[in-house]
Amino acid sequence: MRAAVLEAHGEPLSIEDIDAPDPTPDGAVVEVEACGVCRSDWHGWQGDWGWLGLETQPGQILGHEPAGRVVAVGDEVEEVDEGDHVAIPFNLGDETCPRCQRGHSNICENVMPLGFIETVQGAFAEQVHVPVADHNLVTLPDGVSSVDMAGLGCRFMTSFHALAHRADIGAGDWVSIHGCGGIGLSAVHIADALGANVVAVDLKDDKLEKARDLGAVETVNAEDAANVSGEVQAITNGGANVSMDALGIATTCQNSVSSLDAHGQHIQVGLTTQDEQGMVSLPTDAMVMQEIEFIGSLGMPPTRYDEIFRMVSTGKLEPEKVVSETIGLEDVTDKLEAMTDFETVGIPVIDTF
Structure with a gap:
């Protein structure tokens, strides 16, 4: 063969x-x-x-x-x-x-x-x-x-498990997806189907356009934004209820966590690169003060x-x-x-x- x-x-x-x-x-x-x-x-x-x-x-x-x-x-x-x-x-x-x-x-x-x-x-x-x-x-x-x-x-079942099983998404909740590759775009589509309002974040306009086609109600171009998490918080009137790092680099992980409102849930799906080798620093004190959850999800x-x-x-x-x-x-x-x-x-x- x-x-x-x-x-x-x-x-x-x-x-x-x-x-x-x-x-x-x-x-x-x-x-x-x-x-x-x-x-x-x-x-x-x-x-x-x-x-x-x-x-x-x-x-x-x-x-x-x-x-x-x-x-x-x-x-x-x-x-x-x-x-x-x-x-x-x-x-x-x-x-x-x-x-x-x-x-x-x-x-x-x-x-x-x-x-x-x-x-x-x-x-x-x-x-x-x-x-x-x-x-x-x-x-x-x-x-x-x-x-x-x-x-x-x-990509599709990974995103589904993360959002439908690991996260707690209610109708009308704000969900931010950081990284619009295959998993991220699948997540946009799935979160929309579950009744969420989706904010998609990426560096590429063509990927953000595809995210809108798949149900994102708002998008943030991370290359143009001075403060990605601040823009997500402004769009969502205080922060997302659920946020996913669908890429796995330090920046997307940190932006995802910082995009959340109090009692928000961060879902880590992306695995890291040679730069991080599995270790990413996080705003731990802010996560404690806001009772933010960090949730891993695999397959x-x-x-x-x-x-x-x-x-x-x-x-x-x-x-x-x-x-x-x-x-x-x-x-x-x-x-x-x-x-x-x-x-x-x-x-x-x-x-x-």
Whole structure:
């Protein structure tokens, strides 16, 4: 099969013919029909996240937003059949640890991050293997497109879990989203669907325009603003009720926290870069005085995907709106290079392998 293989950090991916995977006894092989190119792939391509034990090594196949058809299953698989149309969450669980047993497999004690470690190769390839298939594969509703659903592997479900499950959003609440990449734009759309008034913050006018298309009622260009958090506070008449850092740099994290009103909730979704290496200073005293909550959020348990599907079926959520373009496998490096300067708008999706 064809795959885009990492040879060295920051260097063009190598398009190679490699052996297709065989299913393990509890696993399944999925023929990839579409796979998003996410900023997390850029982090892997750059060699970030060594401080998390996730620094990619040569030979790694990236790609963690796939949708496609099951083409083979292991002998122990009971609930997944060949031909099933599925999405694959990026944070694969083992189903057996205490967290998985409590319904929190997104933070499995033995989490297997798709496309970031040698034992779980990614989906920038014609086929991808998924361990513990009965638990990790999510069957898609009838009639949906793999391209439209590719983001359910990461950006869309990550934003949904953060806002619908981790935050406490009420009708008419103000929600500020800092960083309008794929996750941030998904968050704008989801927060709007949940009844919030959304303020979108980014450096790029084209991304802010897309945010308005997806439901933002106000936008702030952080490059032009003298005080980003002050502008958000002015728009929201005192501060947002919920704010999300959807990028993961110190500036967006700090702006998000400082944008909040008293009793506000900051949701940290973006993981940091080489500059921060997981450590960001915060206005701790102000957070204490205003009783502000700092909440981490990672991925989403596959058992809760039906919530997204119900909202998709009624037209309240349209994941495809965040898809910006479809590309071929050989175009992935160009898109990763464009992400270095934040030049992509929305999510490019591979649909030709």
